[in-house]
Amino acid sequence: MLRVIVRTMSSVPAQPITLNGNTLTAKKLDSIRKGSPIVIDPCSKGKVDASRKAVEFFVNEQLTVYGITTGFGSNVDTMINPTDLSRLQRCLTASHATAMGPLLKPETVKAMAALRVNSLLRGHSGIRFGTIEAIVTLVNNNTLPPIGEKGSVGASGDLAPLAHLANAIQGVGLLYNPELQRYEDAEKVFKDKQMTPVELEAKEGLALINGTQLITAIGSEALTTAEHIFKAVLPTVAISSIALKENPAAFSTLIHEEAKPHRGQIYVARVLRNFLTESKHKAAELQDPYSGRCLAQILGPSFQIFPLAKEMLETEFNTSNDNPLINSGKxxxxxxxxFHGEFPAKALDLLKLSLVEIGNVSTARQRRAVDKKVNRGLPAYLTAGDPGINSGVMTLEIGSTSLVMENKQLVYPSSAQTESTGAGQEDHVSNGPVAAKTALEMANNTAIILANELKMGCQAIHIRQSEDPDFRLPKSLQPVYEQVNEISPPLEEDRFFQPEMEKLVEAMVKDSLLFPEMPDFD
Known part of the structure; x- marks a missing residue:
């Protein structure tokens, strides 16, 4: 018997999330990923049953319907004997379960399963209601399969990864045993949990594997992390801007609301203007370098792009995305x-573009903060102790530079890369899984970059205040300043502080830092 040891998934009790095919959001999906059970809205059953009756009609009337009474892909012209329709679906899911490489995180598989359930509940897929319930049972019992992250091109759906999920409800392959905290033969787990394997019927295998749920499962995690970054970026920039004594005149209403009224630019300028005006610090120079003076012009597009990327991705959560689709009324x-993943792929490429500039401008600011020639009276590398002995935050800036270079490789639009597959039948693909994975990696990189700037800004404020007790942050930024100093106290002398930075990054990614409430972007 094959067994694989894995880490335990969270078992913290949480409020259930109701799925109905229409109202799933990134926030709800994040709760499912973290352990919330899922329940089906009873109102969804009628739509599902109606679409199933249509499939049964096609079968009984022996109509020619792709994937129900015919083969798949380029085998579309091959008619299937009525006695082989269930076998056709079993063969489909068995043959297509070829995802390889490193395993997806268990919580990603859980999100992928929840997303597929949500799509099937829309009533366009012809699947039986009981088959959908079988997926819900696997999710809520924490008995999901191991799935490799590689093998999908994001068109004709995420076929290989979803086929592993389809196999799982049939009792094929491996399933996670939460009591033993390892993967075991699915047959044994079904027996231990007193679950009954599903015997697929016409259309069901195709309905299970034809979707964009690998893209959206990984992409939703990137989106959630990015959303926390967007909450953090302007307060972080404000702290470092005050520390560097930058000129708030660069955010005047004339420049941003009259002369160049892009919505994102207006928003960034307004937030930073409020922070910097409240601080009452004296500007060191008439004009700051572009990474200070042009923050609204640089970050504005990112703030304007992000809502669009979020709207596109969350719309995809609530779509019917297999083929063919059933019109039960007719x-x-x-x-x-x-099934084509171009929309979520493009959304994630947009997300990557919005993240790359946050990292670019943050790192440019960090370079100025550590350079005593341009940091306006601060010591080199923000060392509070002996600069001949202490290196201060030197390698935080170096680390940010390494991540910025990595992001510049990852930001290339994955959806621009397409190939032909399936003997030419599937001659354009989205490459959405790569867009999702690179977006998540960029989001995690950018969180580290921004945490580095936040640490540097707080260190610089500490040095300013030690020299001038009247140098103050605005009251709105004081709570996060104190929290950062609690997580990672100011550097008076060099010490090993990497674990402190890990905690700071974690707090940023989990949205637990005490940043002031940001106004809504509209």
Missing amino acids: MEAISGGN
Whole structure:
């Protein structure tokens, strides 16, 4: 018997999330990822049952319907014997379960399963309600399969990863045993949990694997991390701007609301203007370098792009994205291409573009903060002790530079890379899984970069205040300043502080830092 040791998933009790095919958000999906059970809205059953009756009609009437009475892909012209329709679905899920490489995180598999359930509940897929319930049981019992992260091109759906999920409800392969905290043969786990494997019927295998749920499962985690970054970026910039004695005149209403009224630019300028005006610090120079003076112009597009990326991705959560789709009202099956992952792929490429500039400008500011020639009276590398002995925050800036260079490689639009697959039938693909993975990596990198700037800004404020007790942050920024200093006290003498920075990054990613409430972007 094959067994794989894995880490335990969270078992903290949480409020259930109701799925109905229409109202799933990144926030709700994040709760599912962290352990919230899922329940099906009872109102969804009628739509699911109606679409199933249509499939049964096609079968009984022996109509030619792709994937139900025909083969798949380029085998579309091959008619299937009515006695082999269930076998067709079993063969599909067995043959397509070829995802390879490092395993997806268990919480990612849970999100992927929840997203597939949500899509199937819309009632366009022709699947039985009981088959959907079987996926819910696996999610809530924490008995999901191991799935490799590689093998999907994001068109015709995330076929290989989702096929592993389809196999799981049939009792095929491995499933996680939460009591033993390891993967075991699915047959044994089903027996231990007193679950009954599903025997797939017409259309069901195709309905299970034809979707964009790998892209959106990984992409939703990138989106959630990015959302926390966007809450942190302007307060972080404000702290370092005050420490560097930058000129708040650069954020005047004339420049941003009259002369160049882009919505993102107006928003960034307004928030920073409020912070810097409240601080009442004296500007050191008439004009700051671009990474200070042009913050609204640089970060504004990112703030304007982010809501669009979020809207596109969350819309995809609530779509019917397999093929063919069932119109139960007219008893017809319509072949189309909603399985194509171009929308979530483009959304995640946009997210990457919004993140890369946050890292770029943050690192430029960090370079100025550590350089005593341009940091306006601060010591080199923000050392509070003997600069001949202490290195201060030198390697935080170096680390940020390494991550910025990495982000510049990752930001290349994944959705621009397409190939032909499936013997030419699937001659354009989205490459959405790569967009999702690179977006998540960029989000995690950017969180580290921004945490480094936040630490430097707080260190610089500490040095300013030690020299001038009247040098103060605005009251709105004082709580996060004190919290940062609690997590990572100011450096009076060099010490090993990498674990402190890990905690600071974690607090930023988990949205637990005491940043002031940001106004809504509209």
